[in-house]
Amino acid sequence: MSRTPAPHPAPETPDLKGSDPTHVDLLERLARAAAGYYRDLAAAAAVQGLTMTQAKMLILLRQPLPMRALAGLLACDASNITGLVDRLEAHGLVSRHLDPADRRIKNVVATEKGLEAVRVIRADMRATSAAFNRLDDEGRRSLYELLGRLHPDETV
């Protein structure tokens, strides 16, 4: 995605031996985890000729979703989704299907090619995979459980 062979000056994060982490402490580490995830995602998506935004959308499309819902999930204006889906459709990765129950709605569906792209991208996210491997089984279980509690299904 970019030529960034540069050395990393590391923004540190406090160690907190003893006291409980504040919300700001947590925000900083969550920011770091999120940035790391997206950095890796962007790189893996670029290999497939996709931008990070396109990859984010494809990943959401485990089930068909109305464009409006995509706008909600991606936290952007609905008009933005039109162009996004246009481009993904041009690549043959998604298609639009009129909703029989409500003809205003267009459901976006990932094609087989789209689903495959997601699989390839995920398999290619080596930095994140390496990060997971830095934890032991117990750590991975805890992380999975904690992230689940952070964002229960209702919250999306």
Next chain:
Amino acid sequence: MSRTPAPHPAPETPDLKGSDPTHVDLLERLARAAAGYYRDLAAAAAVQGLTMTQAKMLILLRQPLPMRALAGLLACDASNITGLVDRLEAHGLVSRHLDPADRRIKNVVATEKGLEAVRVIRADMRATSAAFNRLDDEGRRSLYELLGRLHPDETV
């Protein structure tokens, strides 16, 4: 940041009673956490008249950083940083300082106004704050510790 008053169709995540989470399971929940964080950040940044990208950069500027380092951390081309810093500088949130030791380098420094903007944005991230409050003290400690192990300082 946008008008998205829509109901959320929830992409679920498996429950896994018993077996260990696979990397794909973890990727899905991490994706969700990252998306939630950025959704909240974008909204809070918009209140301050900043885009999410500008907010991301400001948050990195706890210490002065050379533009090249910013490119590395934001995983984008160095030429992109020029415009980004231009716009933040126009808002009075950062300034460029020539590095005395190496006159090619321009260190970007957050102004007091910039630091304040970060504080306000963080205080405004209610959804994320609510998510943290969904955990108990022990959960927050574990999450903090696990995220720290996921991305140790070297990894940025």
Next chain:
DNA sequence: CTAGATGCTTGATGAACTCAAGCAACGAGG
């Protein structure tokens, strides 16, 4: 002191994003 790296900027181009406006289709209340 030259030769090659490295750090930043510029210019051109395309993607992502917002807002305002518009059309089509739904869903009430007369």
Next chain:
DNA sequence: CCTCGTTGCTTGAGTTCATCAAGCATCTAG
């Protein structure tokens, strides 16, 4: 029925984000 307000998507204009190719200045080795 049939307006009327709302909702879902698209279009068009304009900004920001992001890339690449090129260029200039400065540092660093040899």
